[in-house]
Amino acid sequence: MDRLGGQSIIVTGATGIAAASARRFAAEGASVAVVSRTTSSCEALAQEIVAAGGQAHAFVADLTDVAAAVEAMEGAIAALGRVDGLFNVAGGSGRRLGDGPLHELTTEAYEATMRLNATTHVTASAPVLRAMLEQEPDENGGRGAIVNMGSVLATRPVPALFATHAYATAKGAVAALTTTAAAYYAAYGIRVNMVAPALTISRMSERAQADEATQAFSKRKQPLAGGFVAAEDVAEAAVYLLSTESRAVTGQTITIDGGWSVLPIGE
Numbered sequence: 001m002d003r004l005g006g007q008s009i010i011v012t013g014a015t016g017i018a019a020a021s022a023r024r025f026a027a028e029g030a031s032v033a034v035v036s037r038t039t040s041s042c043e044a045l046a047q048e049i050v051a052a053g054g055q056a057h058a059f060v061a062d063l064t065d066v067a068a069a070v071e072a073m074e075g076a077i078a079a080l081g082r083v084d085g086l087f088n089v090a091g092g093s094g095r096r097l098g099d100g101p102l103h104e105l106t107t108e109a110y111e112a113t114m115r116l117n118a119t120t121h122v123t124a125s126a127p128v129l130r131a132m133l134e135q136e137p138d139e140n141g142g143r144g145a146i147v148n149m150g151s152v153l154a155t156r157p158v159p160a161l162f163a164t165h166a167y168a169t170a171k172g173a174v175a176a177l178t179t180t181a182a183a184y185y186a187a188y189g190i191r192v193n194m195v196a197p198a199l200t201i202s203r204m205s206e207r208a209q210a211d212e213a214t215q216a217f218s219k220r221k222q223p224l225a226g227g228f229v230a231a232e233d234v235a236e237a238a239v240y241l242l243s244t245e246s247r248a249v250t251g252q253t254i255t256i257d258g259g260w261s262v263l264p265i266g267e
Helices: 016-027 039-051 066-080 107-134 165-188 212-221 231-242
Strands: 008-012 031-036 055-060 085-088 144-149 190-197 253-256
Touching: 008 016, 008 066, 008 107, 016 031, 016 039, 016 055, 016 085, 016 231, 031 039, 031 066, 039 055, 055 066, 066 107, 085 107, 085 231, 107 144, 107 165, 107 190, 144 165, 144 231, 165 190, 190 231, 231 253
Parallel strands: 008 031, 008 085, 031 055, 085 144, 144 190, 190 253
Antiparallel strands: none
């Protein structure tokens, strides 16, 4: 239980995958800073980790706001003393913003969904990268690692259930960001990878969890998970990508989908 011992890691978001990951990172010995726009969730998660014997800080910010993001991320880095890892989880469904099929999608809904799910990766990563570039490399020559949040929907669409085109586009943009950033920062000892979950138990998926058709679909397409993937399974992948176990890995995507991407829709 010391795979992240001595590391300082920032997690954006404070529920679902973000919460499961923050807890797991702390259990593996990392000092954690949680950055979220929801004060109650953010502070409660940090307090929970501290009560369990871990080290955690809470910073509240809407990461779609560049100035607020910079202030929060720089504050988190200062509190931690340095930053060894960043897990970009903050985001959410665009349905409430008007996301849907392209012919029905308004410019406002598209832009809002992109800000929530792609722009947040940029605003959180930029201050972290500036700090990493100034840090002395570790014994392996590494200055840090970033893990971005993708989605199986960007490459394995299911039109009947998930006609959220702006969300899929945002996750496709995150994939491109991951690849290009990995290539650029490799020379500096900074790794950038991505996890791409399928249907996962979280606050974001509450609508899907309550839908019988989606539940049946998840059991057919995600048999290894018996339905929806547990948030903790995604956290485990993030631990690997942020630890020195993956010191030679960059520009890659780990898909946590219970079988979705290799099974036909009818299976």
